[in-house]
Structures are given as structure tokens and as C-alpha cells.
Amino acid sequence: MTLAVCVAWLGSFAWLFAGGGYTYFLAPAYGVLLVVGGVVLAAFTVGVAFGGRACAHGDATRAAWVPLAILVVPLAFLAANPRPVPTSYAFAARAGYSRLWKSIIALGVLDHARGGARPAQGSARLSPYPTSGPAATMPGPRQRVTPLDVALDYPGNVGQGIAMDGMVYRQEGLPAGSLVAFRFVITCCAADAWPAGILVTSEKARAFPIDSWVRVTGTVASTSVKAQDMPVVHAERIVPISPPGNPYIENRLRKGARR
């Protein structure tokens, strides 16, 4: 049984690494950990198969079923849910404590929506946005960016034309004609992923369901929510897209994230 568990874990590591499925759990650079773990597991497999009974009680060969069952559980979860994508649930849950990025992501909007009495869906509590930029400036070429790029490059990117992929988030308090396009930023593993969302305004915003993937083409502008300056993308076009191979975006500011 111990041999079977070692082989099962070895196979899982190989499958995750070869198929690229590990990027749903780990940052791409951390795939090497699976290689290291796989080598050690291969050694254990050989040791259990040919090393005989290292101890007289044969702990590794006649192991109790409980530890073996526990080690099988993650593999069962992996088989049942091999590519879990962080959804709007995770966005809402984690946005609450990412104070670090409060000023640059959509959290100001979320906090605003949470504060006080919640207006009915679609009400214009935040609207009209006091915006600047798009009407006054000519959009440049459509640069492919992430929500994190938009946030980090703000306000230098106001007036810039961008194309941005993300998942759709919407909640009570957001005005009609707007959505939040979000991605999760990963540093090491899924546990440390934090959300980066950008407010998007469009007449067709309500047509896109929550958690669907969209490509937003538009122009970066600025808006103010609760006296907090933040970026907004005025969409000229929003189209549904297929989910990307890697649901996460890498942390551009690793050092900054620790501050």
C-alpha cells in the first residue's frame, strides 16, 4: 500500500507538471518544486520496493490504513477538481483584507458599496462617475494589459487605449452599466493569491454574467470614489473569451507586496 501511495503521488506530480495543470495551484516558476518532489518520490518508491524492511516492524510496508487514506485524499480532490479557477466568491472574500492595494484596485468601490445602506441592484449610487481623460485624449494603440498593469501604471496610463482580459464581478452597490474585471495575482501558491480588479463602464456591462471571462477594449480614465482616486476603463467593446491556460497573473511587484 505504501508503494501504491508513493507511485500515485509520483504520477500526480508528473501529470501536473507535464500537463501544466500545476499553474492552477502554483506560480509557474514553482513547477521545479514538483520535479524535485518527483525525484524524491521516485527514490522512495525504489526504496520501498527494493529496500526491504528497513525496520523490523515494517512501518513503511505494513503501514496503517489511516495515514495512507489521508495521503490519498488530496489526490482524490485533485482528480475531482483538477483545474479550480478562483471565482467571484474568492474575489469578494479576499478583497476585504487586501488593504495594501486599496488605492489601486476596485476595493474602494467595494468598500463604498458595503458602507451604509445598500442600494438596490442597478441604482446609480456611484454614478455619474466624475471622470477625466477619455473625452479629452485620443486613445493610443490597444496594448494588452492585465488589471494589475492598469492599477500599477495609473495615473500615467490615463487616456491610454488598452485591451484587458479578466473575469466579471458584480455586486449590489455597483451602478448600472459597470462591472469589475478581475484577475488573481499569484506570488507563490493559490493560498497567497490576491485579487486585482478594475472598474469597467459600458452600456452592455449587464450582458456578461458573473464569473465569465471577457476581453475589455477601451480607454483608461480616472474616477473618484469616496474621495479616493482610482482608475476606470471606459469600454468601447467587451467580448466573451475562453478561459486562459493560466488563470493567475504573476506578481509584478513582489518587493512591493511585502511592504
Place this chain on the structure above:
Amino acid sequence: MTAVDDHPEIPSKPGAGGRAAGLTGKGLQLAFIVVAAGMLCFFGRLPHARQQQVREVIRVFLGILLEAMPFMLVGALVGGLIEVFVSPEGLAKILSGRRRRSVLVAAAMGVIFPVCECAIVPVVRRLVRKGAPLSAAVAFLLAGPIVNPIVAASTAVAYAGDWHVVAARLALGYVIAVVVGLAIGKVFQGGQALIPQGRDPHAHVHGGDGAPRRSRLRRFGGRLLEAAHHGASDFLDVGRFLVIGAFVTGVLRTLVRQEHLLGGGGDGPLAMLGMMGLAFVLNLCSEADAFVAASFRGLVGFSGQMAFMVLGPMLDLKLLAMYLALFRKRAIVALAVSIAAAVFLSIVLYGHLVELVHLCVLLSRRSIAS
């Protein structure tokens, strides 16, 4: 011939401590299996919102596990190599001599013999029986799982190469282990602190019948196979606690708003105590806990993260159960209280020290500028 057979004074029947440890561990493990099976079987019947919660639990759980497991595996392999190639008698010889010197040496021995907290308990038990001073044994027990290269590497990876965090963790682990080791050695004599006829639940893993087996397996390749076999044993023994710890973390991170869990987080004493409590409950392996601590960045300050990483390898639910098989209850109480107090006070002092250094640097820069 087993380790117990090597020591006829140890009864073959497990002591009260061993039974307590076994029951605690088994109940936790069975509960995990039941909950996990329930999640797998009834997932399809859950409403959409609950399904999203479960998916999030699984995502975080597997994320932590897949990142931490390779480190745990390397630790298990190193533990297997130590088991085969290093004799406890040799270690005990290093630890003999004056008490303070032996404590200082013992607290740094993890650098040469990197073992995690699960593997270190039976090693320490054998060291004590071979004549190592109690204070030195406690210092090795507490520092070994922190002051070692594997933990340093995993902490560096988790904190994206921030060597300040790595250095602080190792330094604090070392200092706390030395202080607690000396204090325990001062209060208790060896016989007063240790269970005379106890039998630790992991004795079979590392004690074993190595000598006769080794005498048969003279070839180096054979010994490597034996080491790999021991490593696989550690994979089973330690890996299950890592799985459960990662799962509990996934549940807590998903279902409990972090602000509520830690009283709003921050960098104060309450956040530190909250993180110490979390480390005690989560039972994470020292080779993996840095990844969990790092995931609290943005919610809890440096002192809270450090308290989590320093206390966890010294004192958690799993270790408490294992200590029952090694120490008397009053010694465990003294150990637990002194560890918690030392961790809290040393990190507070460290914080003030860092602030003082920053202030001095700032003042010196201003004086140079003026």
C-alpha cells in the same frame, strides 16, 4: 530487533503518554477522512454558493500542499539518510561537556542534521538516553526544526528571497531554544522531566534495528535504499499531518473572514497572539509553514508572521501529543509556557530592536546631511 528491544527498561506496552498521543492523533485523522469523504460525496448536492466555497477550500488546500510537499519530501529523505548514516551515539558525544556550551552547540545542530519537528522527537529521546544533558536535548528539540538549511530555503522561497525574514526566523529560533533549554535544564533534572518508562509513538521510525540491518547491508547502495525506505516512513508519518494542516488552513482561509479570525489583523500583540494560536492549531510542518505565514501578508504584520513561524515548529497540537510520550506532564506545562512566553517576548524585543536600529540609521543620515 527494535529500539524498544535495545532498551529493556522500556516496557513493550505503551505508556499513558503514548496512548494519549495515539488517541489525539487518530481522532483528528479520522475526523479529517470523514469530512473529506463527505465533501467529495455530497459536493454535487450542495447549492451553488456552497459549491463555490468548497472549490475555494480545495484550491487553497491543494495550493499549499503542492508547494509544501516537495520540501517535506526532501526533509523526509534527509531524515532517512541521518537515520542510516549518523549514529545517535556520535551526536551524544558532541553534546557532552559543559552545559552552556552543549546547549549552544545543540541549538545549532539542525544546520548539520536538518530534521522536521516530527522526526526530531524520537531522535531527542535517544539522545537523552545516551547521556545528553536535558537542556541540550531540549535546545536541539526546539531549534532543530527551525535552524536548518531546508527550513531556511523554504522560508526564502515563500518570502521571495527576503533574507531578512529568513535571518530573523533562524536567529529567533536559536535564541529561544537556547533560553528555554537552559531554563528547563535549570528547573528539572533529567529524571524529573522525562517519563522513565514511556514509549514514544515514533520510536519505531528512527530507532529501529538499524545496526543488525546495516551489518547485513554493507554495500553503499543498500544503505541508500534503506535510507529511502526510512524516508518513505517519514513521508507517511509526517505527510498526513501536513495534509490535515493544509486542509484546516484552506477551510479557515475560505470560510472565516481573516479580519474576524485575527481581530482585524495588524501588527499588535493581539495579532501576534492570534497567529501563535493559529500555529498551535494548524500543526504545520516547519518546512512548509512559511508558505502559510507568507499568505497572511497584508493582513498580519511582520511580528505576527514571525510568531507563527517560530512557535509552530516548537509547540503545536501534534507536538504536544508527542511530548506526552517523552516528558512528564509538569515538564510539558513548563515547556509550553516557557516557549509561548519566550516567543512572544523575544519577537516584541526584536521589533523594538529593529525600530531602534532604523532610528539610529535615520539620525546618522540626518546628521551627515546637516
